[in-house]
Each structure stands twice: as structure tokens, then as C-alpha cells.
Amino acid sequence: MRSVTFAGIHGVWAWVVVVSNAVAGLWALGAHRLPALRHRALWIVTAAAQVAIGIQVLLGVLALQLEEKEIGEFHMFYGFVAFASVGIIYSYRQQLEAWTYLLYGFGGLFLMGLGLRAIFLA
Numbered sequence: 001m002r003s004v005t006f007a008g009i010h011g012v013w014a015w016v017v018v019v020s021n022a023v024a025g026l027w028a029l030g031a032h033r034l035p036a037l038r039h040r041a042l043w044i045v046t047a048a049a050q051v052a053i054g055i056q057v058l059l060g061v062l063a064l065q066l067e068e069k070e071i072g073e074f075h076m077f078y079g080f081v082a083f084a085s086v087g088i089i090y091s092y093r094q095q096l097e098a099w100t101y102l103l104y105g106f107g108g109l110f111l112m113g114l115g116l117r118a119i120f121l122a
Helices: 006-033 040-066 073-091 097-120
Strands: none
Touching: 006 040, 006 097, 040 073, 040 097, 073 097
């Protein structure tokens, strides 16, 4: 039987982060063009995708500390940039209110890209 480790969960959860941010980003871009896609569910999915990044960072820190894993510097860099980017995207929501869907659309795709970059540098 395989034992579950924080590093293992971190590896699987990385794809949850990538896919959820891709879905949220594409949905928000679609909602910019098609008002029919503007549902409350979009913001729930977006929030869940961004919370997933926080969980991913926590899992990574736990794997690093408790399992004494060695990882590349840039893997950590992209993880923390993604975490910080969530706050930056959120902080611009009022200034870019007219372009909210574009902000969260391109922001979600940017977060997806950071996640992919971190995965491939692990």
C-alpha cells in the first residue's frame, strides 16, 4: 500500500489549481462577451480556484518542512508569485470595475500559467 505524503498531495493538487484557474479564467473571459455567462457561480468558482492556490502553497510548505524535500528555487518562486498575484488581482477589482471580467479572466489564465510553470520546474 502506498503511503500518502504532503509532497504527493501537493503534486496532485497542482493540477486542481491549474484546471480550476483555467476554467475560471475562460469563464470570466466568456462572461465579458456574453452576459448570459454572468452568474454568481462564476465568482464561486473563481474564489475556489484562488483558495486552491493558498492550499497548494500550504501543502508545499508542509512537504518542505515535514518531509525535508529538496526542490528548485524557481518552483518556490512561481508558487509564491501565484499566491501574491491573487492578492494583486483582488486589489485591482475596484479600479478596474468596468473590466472586472477581463481582470479575472486574464488573471485566472495567468495563475494557470504560473501553476504550469511551477509544475514543470518541480
